[in-house]
Amino acid sequence: MTPGPQCDPLVMRPLGLQHLARLSHAELDGLHLRLQQLALRREPEQLLRLIDRQRPPTPLAWLAQGRNGEVNGALIAEPCNRRGSCWRIDALSINAAVQSRSEASVLLIRDALSAVQGALSWIARAAIDDTAVLSGLRQQGFQTLQQQRLWRLERAESLLACDALPPQLQLQPLDRSNAALLLQLELSATPAHLRQMQDLRSDDLLDDAQAGSLLLVDTQRHQAVAAARLLRRSHAGTTEVELSLHPAWAQLLGPPLARLLLQACSERMPITLRCDVRNNDGMAWLEQQGAIPGREELVLARSLWRRQELPAMGGLASRTLERLVSQLQPNQRPVPEAMLWR
Secondary structure (H helix, E strand, O other), rough: OOHHHHOOEEEEEEEHHHHHHHHHOOOOOOOHHHHHHHHHHHHHHHHHHOOOOOOOOOOEEEEOOOOOOOEEEEEEEEEEOOOOOEEEEEEEEEEOOOOOOOHHHHHHHHHHHHHHHOOEEEEEEEEEEOHHHHHHHHHHHEEEEEEEEEEEOOHHHHHOOOOOOOOOOOEOOOOOOEEEEHHHHHHHHOHHHHHHOOOOOHHHHHOEEOOOOOEEEEEOOOEEEEEEEEEEEEEEEEEEEEEEEOHHHHHOOOOOHHHHHHHHHHHOOOOEEEEEOHHHHHHHHHHOOOOOOEEEEEEEEEEOOOOOOOOOOOHHHHHHHHHHHOOOOOOOOOOOOOOOOO
């Protein structure tokens, strides 16, 4: 590809085994181990996909290399679901010494988007003060959905948990037998536009969860009312936990939710959680539990909007999807407000 004028010394290349030796000398915000693992997995995964066309897509990585081959930037992207209809940019790091970090971000993002066939939507996160990455995302059509703050909880002992839960509520380990309950909870707790873009199924939630994830289930209604899902990806050396609370069960924001978190994460400390910055009650509760506020992040999304690019479907479904994705066109009105929790 032809690099932009401000980024002339940089060349974008997909990660390969030939880059392993250079990764150890690169300044990539702790991505070295993940990049090494992806480089070693790439060729075996390509062979497996030739044998099994139904195999879920695998993560990809792109590097920005300088004139002498040094690695000055990296991007890692992963599918959000087994069908590969939605992807997320899981990590994007540009060396601070690069003359135009914004242009390097644009090139890395553009090449990653081009490398994935059949993706209808993309999701990304970026620190609110990382102007280079945010500029790159917005130039490629990403728009802001949410603003969240990261919280770090160091010690399980600081959680103000109740000794016992109400009789109808039961803690259950997340597994295949109750994954459908988690999916129902996610559908109720996730904003509609984000829910439709992610296109998640119960298997996708299981794929992204570690052992120890818990559901809080109302046994009378056979309904998951809260969940603590330990994600397979980590943040700054901590276990990342996705805490979900059903909108109709806000009264659990207190000792019962702390009990859920204690049971799920006591052996995984420290942990990282996210909370929407508009959720004053949620952030106040996290502070009461001894969580330390960290940086703020933006959640951004990009989706197809041209009618001819939409898959063939019935009239009502086609119009519904077209209205959804049209909101993510550049220069359109903002998307509807997201749910405040997470």
